Amino acid sequence: MLDKSHKHVSCATCQARKKSLFSANFDENLSHLEEHKSCSYFKKNQPLFIEGSFPRGVYCLNQGKVKVFARGDEGKEQIIHIAKEGEIIGFRAMFSGDMYKVSATALEDANICFISKDDFLDMIDTNPTLRNGIMRELSKELGDRAVFITNMAQKSVRERLAAALIILDDVYSGEQINLTREDLANFVGTATETLIRLLKDLKEEGVIDIHTRKLEIIDKDKLMKIAGGR
C-alpha cells in the first residue's frame, strides 16, 4: 500500500523517472531537478489541475494513474488520455501560454512530483536533450490525436471499445484494467449503458473476462481484429 504522508521520492532512485523524459543524459541535472521538485500524495479523485485555469508547473507521475479529460458543453467528460507512472503531464498549456484545455484527476491514490513553471522552463532552455524530448513528445501526441479523431469519426462504438481496451492493456501493463464503467465510457466516447452492454457481449464472445470492476483481456488478437476493420 502507498504511504499516506508526503513521501519524498528521490529522483536518483525513482524507477518511474527512468522511463520518462528525464531519463537520458540527465545525470548532471539530477541534483537540480531534485532540489526544485516537490512530492505530494494525491488521493483518488483528487484533481491535479482543472480546465480553464492557468498552469503553475508540471506533474511527474511516480506512482498511480491519472485521467486527462475535457468537458463537453453539457459537462460530460471526454477522457483524452490516461497517464501512467513515468509520464509528465500538464506542460502543453505552459508553452501555448493559454489556460488548460483539459483537466487531470488521479484515478487512484498516487504519488506525484511537481516542478514549477519557472524551473521547468529554465530546464527546457538550458537542456537541449530535455527540450528535444519535449518536442518529440508534443509531436507524438499530436499524431496520436489525429488517429483518435479519425477513430471517433469513423469507427463504431464496439470498434472503439476494442481499441480502447488494447490501449488500456498497455497502460495497465498487463494488470487488469481498473476503471469505472463511466470512465471507460467517457474514454470510448459513448453512454455508460451502451458500454456495459458491449462489455457483456465481449465477455460472452470470450474476448475478455469481467471481475466486477476489473477487466481481464483473454484474447488480444481477436480484440485487435474487432478494433481493426469492419
Add this chain to the structure above:
Amino acid sequence: MLDKSHKHVSCATCQARKKSLFSANFDENLSHLEEHKSCSYFKKNQPLFIEGSFPRGVYCLNQGKVKVFARGDEGKEQIIHIAKEGEIIGFRAMFSGDMYKVSATALEDANICFISKDDFLDMIDTNPTLRNGIMRELSKELGDRAVFITNMAQKSVRERLAAALIILDDVYSGEQINLTREDLANFVGTATETLIRLLKDLKEEGVIDIHTRKLEIIDKDKLMKIAGGR
C-alpha cells in the same frame, strides 16, 4: 489568377509570412530563409506529403488552402485541419522522428515554399524565437485537438457541422467557403448524403446560403447557437 510557373516568392515581401511563425524577430534571418527555401506551384489535388512516408522538410503556404487528413481503416478521409496562407505544415513528424500520420493535399492551385529538414532543424536550433513559436504552435494544436475529439464524441452531426462552418468562415476569411460536399463531410465526420441534407436544413432556416459549391454564412450568431449547446 495564379502564375502557372515556378514563381519565386521573396520572403521579404511575402504577405503570408507576416502572419506566420517566421514573422517576429526574423529580419536578420530572412536572407538565410530566402537562400534555403524553394518555391513551387501545386495544382489542385496535388499532394504535398502522404501518410506513412518520412518527412523531408516543411511547407510554407504562400497562396492557396491545403487539407490535412488521416485515413481510416476503410480508406475514408478524416480531415483534421484546413491550412490557409501563412501556415507552415508538416513539421510534426520531423520532431517525432516517425512517419507522417496524416497526408496533405492542395485544395486549390497553390504556391507553396519548401524548406528542407536539415535547414529547418538548423533554424530551430539557432533561433529561440522560432523555436518557441513552434512549441507554442504544437501546444496550441494539441489543445485544439482535445476539443476536436470531445466535439466528435459528444456533439450531433448538426452541431458539428455548425461548428465546422464557423471554423471555415475564419479559414476562408469571410470569403465564401469553397469545398466539395465530400471534403466538408470528411471534415465534419459524417456521410456526404447526411451533410447535404443538413446543409439544406440550414439553408431553409436562413442560416446559410448555398451558391452551388460555395457556401455563404448569413447568420453567424444562430450558427454559433446551433454549434453550442443542445
Add this chain to the structure above:
DNA sequence: ATAAAAAAATGACATACATCATCTTTCGTT
C-alpha cells in the same frame, strides 16, 4: 459545343446507439 466524368441531390430503408426508468450489486463509512 458536346460528351464524359464528377459532384450534388433526393428517396427509401435499416440500425446502432442514446435516453429514460428501474432494479441489483458493490463499496465506503461509521
Add this chain to the structure above:
DNA sequence: AACGAAAGATGATGTATGTCATTTTTTTAT
C-alpha cells in the same frame, strides 16, 4: 455489521444517421 451512496446492470423505446440506389446538376476535357 449495517446503512446509505455509488456503481453496475437490464429493459423498453425513439431517433439520428449510415447505407444503397437512382436521378439531376455541374464541371472538365476534347
